[in-house]
Amino acid sequence: MASKLRRATAMLHRPRLRTGFGETSDALFVTASFSYESGEAAEPCFGEPGGRYCYTRVGNPTIHALEERWAELQGTEAAIATASGMAAIQGVLLGLMKAGSRLVASRPLFGSCMWLCTDLLPRYGVQVDFVDAWDMDGFAQALGRPADLVLVETPANPTLDLIDIGAVANLAHAAGAKLVVDDALASPICQRSAEHGADIVVTSATKHADGQGRVLGGLIACDRLTRDDVLHPFIKHTGPILSPFNAWVLLKSLETLELRVERMAASAAQVADWLHERLGSSRVRYPGLASDRHHDIAARQMMSGGTLVSFRTGGGKAGAFDFLRRLQVIEITNNLGDSRTIATHPATTTHARLPVEERGRIGIHEDLIRLSVGLEHPADLIEDLERGLG
Numbered sequence: 045m046a047s048k049l050r051r052a053t054a055m056l057h058r059p060r061l062r063t064g065f066g067e068t069s070d071a072l073f074v075t076a077s078f079s080y081e082s083g084e085a086a087e088p089c090f091g092e093p094g095g096r097y098c099y100t101r102v103g104n105p106t107i108h109a110l111e112e113r114w115a116e117l118q119g120t121e122a123a124i125a126t127a128s129g130m131a132a133i134q135g136v137l138l139g140l141m142k143a144g145s146r147l148v149a150s151r152p153l154f155g156s157c158m159w160l161c162t163d164l165l166p167r168y169g170v171q172v173d174f175v176d177a178w179d180m181d182g183f184a185q186a187l188g189r190p191a192d193l194v195l196v197e198t199p200a201n202p203t204l205d206l207i208d209i210g211a212v213a214n215l216a217h218a219a220g221a222k223l224v225v226d227d228a229l230a231s232p233i234c235q236r237s238a239e240h241g242a243d244i245v246v247t248s249a250t251k252h253a254d255g256q257g258r259v260l261g262g263l264i265a266c267d268r269l270t271r272d273d274v275l276h277p278f279i280k281h282t283g284p285i286l287s288p289f290n291a292w293v294l295l296k297s298l299e300t301l302e303l304r305v306e307r308m309a310a311s312a313a314q315v316a317d318w319l320h321e322r323l324g325s326s327r328v329r330y331p332g333l334a335s336d337r338h339h340d341i342a343a344r345q346m347m348s349g350g351t352l353v354s355f356r357t358g359g360g361k362a363g364a365f366d367f368l369r370r371l372q373v374i375e376i377t378n379n380l381g382d383s384r385t386i387a388t389h390p391a392t393t394t395h396a397r398l399p400v401e402e403r404g405r406i407g408i409h410e411d412l413i414r415l416s417v418g419l420e421h422p423a424d425l426i427e428d429l430e431r432g433l434g
């Protein structure tokens with residue numbers, strides 16, 4: 045097999061997980077543990093890292109194949125799979141910090157990430173300071189003193205604000221911190237954060253990686269040392285590992301990830317153009333639009349504008365709910381990155397925990413809709429949006 049393959053090819057051929065039966069599809073190992081021929085054969089498995097498989101919480105061939113394919117896609121040395129996107133984020137935050145550590149986090153953050161930062165980490169003596177996603181001076185100020193970790197979500201959920209990964213990576217490294225990027229809204233098909241300076245990339249595999257609304261999963265891409273010395277011990281001893289079946293579903297999904305996400309992003313660009321014309325630039329956010337305030341960052345660090353568009357219907361919460369009620373094709377749910385187009389009302393769902401004034405300040409208005417564009421024909425989506433807007 046050729047040593048260097050382009051990513052689309054690698055997603056089909058790397059790694060090749062085959063048993064002696066020569067099956068063409070990747071093998072699925074649904075087993076809790078592995079057995080040994082003798083006591084002597086078992087003994088070394090419990091001391092030597094990288095030895096044979098002994099127990100699925102510690103390692104499993106199907107999960108391992110997914111991790112290798114993901115590292116190849118993200119362009120990192122290693123990857124580690126977890127039970128959900130949140131398991132990946134809590135693994136990184138708790139695994140890399142301790143009492144007395146300092147975290148600098150961007151805002152807005154996905155609701156559960158916000159809870160980790162405001163409710164969980166302070167309980168364990170971690171100091172958390174927030175910086176608004178669009179405030180580079182704020183990042184420079186916050187990282188003018190030592191920190192241990194910087195967590196940014198870019199594109200941000202649900203406002204689609206972008207953060208300059210390279211600039212924040214420089215500031216984080218100068219402060220002695222590692223930069224963690226949550227790229228759930230982009231996927232590595234639209235943004236390869238590690239190439240821009242992220243040390244660790246966390247992804248909710250529930251989104252584009254599965255892309256068909258079936259399984260939960262999380263993926264962490266990082267260097268080998270961080271995986272072996274910090275994250276693998278943390279995940280294996282605390283237990284939030286991915287099930288082999290879900291790993292197999294994700295492994296198969298990666299074969300079509302590029303195809304799906306590129307098509308979804310092309311449709312999202314068409315939908316964003318239409319919404320921009322219909323509603324005006326002040327009511328639509330899409331990083332691919334030339335009028336968007338973060339378009340220059342998108343041009344530097346994203347391969348497309350992505351698959352999500354956010355817009356304001358007008359008329360407050362009632363206006364947003366009227367819009368949702370009129371839809372006939374687009375589904376109302378709070379997932380994203382699915383092959384079906386999804387409309388979400390963040391103020392009453394994913395970001396409902398935030399106080400109203402805070403939501404308004406960061407752009408999560410009562411009439412904001414987050415649209416995750418899927419694989420339907422864009423003309424049908426535009427007709428449905430027209431119907432929804434009335």
Ligand SMILES: Cc1ncc(COP(=O)(O)O)c(C=O)c1O
Pocket residue numbers: 128129130131154156157197201226228229248249250251260261262
């Ligand atoms: C930006 C972001 N990060 C993390 C998560 C959590 O992922 P999961 O639901 O797989 O735990 C989500 C889920 O919507 C998200 O949008």
